[in-house]
Amino acid sequence: MxxxxxxxxxxxxxxxxxxxxxxxxxxxxxPPGFVRSAIAATLDDLARYPSSELFDAVTAQIAALHGRDPGEVLLLAGASDGFELLGRLGARRAALLQPSFTEPELVLRAAGVPIVQVPLDPTRPLDARAAARIPDDADLVVIGNPTNPTSVLHPRTAIEALCRPGRIVVVDEAFADLTVDEVTGMREPESLAGVRLPGLVVIRSVTKTFGLAGLRAGYLLADPALAARLSAGRRAWPMSTPALAALAACCGPExxxxxxxxxxxxxxxxxxxxxxxxxxxxxxxxxxxxxxxxxxxxxxxxxxxxxxxxxxxxxxxxxxxxxxxxxxxxxxxxxxxxxxxxxxxxxxxxxxx
Structure with a gap:
């Protein structure tokens, strides 16, 4: 059993x-109808490679959505694609704030990165006392917000406080688009997608909210230098044409x-x-x-x-x-x-x- x-x-x-x-x-x-329509419209283009013009257009669209520059955006074949890129960073020691999604641990172990587990109280959000358990020499920190599977939403300020020179902080925001402020009703109250901080990486997915788990689509946000490190040597055509069209629809007004x-x-x-x-x-x-x-x-x-x-x-x-x-x-x-x-x-x- x-x-x-x-x-x-x-x-x-x-x-x-x-x-x-x-x-x-x-x-x-x-998937909602408008996303299905966007995907269906690409079917006659499947004999051609995904166009760089479409790739650049979707990149610019997502950058504008979060008030960032295109050089701060990487398009992904789902959030797990973003986690796979973390092995390129050459981290000396990674701190994983747990419990959390298991893919980052899998890819970092495969890359030979030493890992320290930092268990958080699963009943409460991150605070300064919990953050103090992260080793000072951890140059890569990974946290989910909201955390999967606890459903805890951490304060944005608590995650920002993890950032320091020489450290990369990765935030898994795969479910952030379905969080709301319990008082104001504002969506994504603790998201860092629009925050520019050196070493901060935000990974997001559209597959959960839009029913696209079988298509794989998402994106990563980081400062330009860090985004360039993550994309160096990346394969050509990292996303299919239908996935690009779906991502554009998901990140548009509809x-x-x-x-x-x-x-x-x-x-x-x-x-x-x-x-x-x-x-x-x-x-x-x-x-x-x-x-x-x-x-x-x-x-x-x-x-x-x-x-x-x-x-x-x-x-x-x-x-x-x-x-x-x-x-x-x-x-x-x-x-x-x-x-x-x-x-x-x-x-x-x-x-x-």
Whole structure:
């Protein structure tokens, strides 16, 4: 039952199978119509290589979106493409703020970079006391914001305070576009995408919010010198023509409106889901701010298997540093889907619970 659950390269898609109700993968449904149309419009161009003009145009578009220069933007085939580039930096020691997405550890270990794990309290955001545990000689620091899988949103100022001369700070903002300020309703309240600081790298993805996990699209933001280091020797045509068109649509006016709508919907659905799950004794580990929620459940692996037998997939967090095999992550879903989950949980045998 636990075979492979502790492997770093195991992600939520491994917990799901066709036909299952999916609480395991944090993708917000199918691509919206305007993104599908943008992709479809490129199909007659598939016999040609992606044009440099389109690549440059999308780069300039994203730079303008975040108030930056084109030289500060690298287009990516998904956020994992950005993490893979980190091995080029020649870091002497990397500090990974955990628990967090496992891909950075995989690529840095493959590049021979010494790693120190810095476990954070999964119930609370980064503060000065937690940051003080990062070794002074760590010249590369990686943190997720919001963090996957805890759903904690860290203050932007706390992450900025990690920056110092000679250090690169990488922020995984794959889910930042679905975060909102709980008071003002402003989207992306703690994002550093528009912040210019030497050594700061922000990696973003559009695959979750726009249902494009199978296409792979995202981008990286950094100061020009650092962006040049990351792109040196990079392969030609790092993104396909359909992915470039999709990225342009996601980062355009319709895409921004879609993000606004989805961010508001996530907040509503998350509150409703938490209320329903509280009725069966499930309460979040931390105040969730992302489109997923972390729970600690007794006998979680057995509960996961019982849910699988009823056709419901949830994400085991057994392979995250700082968590245990009693942690499960659930994607935020609609009320009708949550109803099915709650009904299934009520049927889980007492000896499993």
């Amino acid at each position: 636990t075979s492979g659950l502790f492997a770093l390269d195991r992600h939520g898609d491994r917990d799901w199978a066709p036909g299952m109700l999916d609480f395991a993968v944090n993708v917000r449904g199918a 895409g921004e409106s879609h993000c606004d709508e989805q961010a508001r919907l996530v907040a509503v659905e998350r509150d409703a889901m938490l209320a329903r799950l509280a009725d069966v004794g499930w309460r979040p580990v931390a105040d969730p701010r992302a489109p997923y929620v972390l729970f600690e459940v007794a006998n979680a692996l057995s509960v996961r298997e019982e849910l699988r037998r009823t056709g419901i997939a949830v994400r085991s967090c057994a392979n995250f540093v700082g968590l245990t095999d009693d942690h499960l992550r659930l994607a935020v879903r609609s009320d009708d889907q949550v109803t099915r989950l709650v009904e299934a949980l009520r049927r889980v045998p007492t000896e499993v619970k």
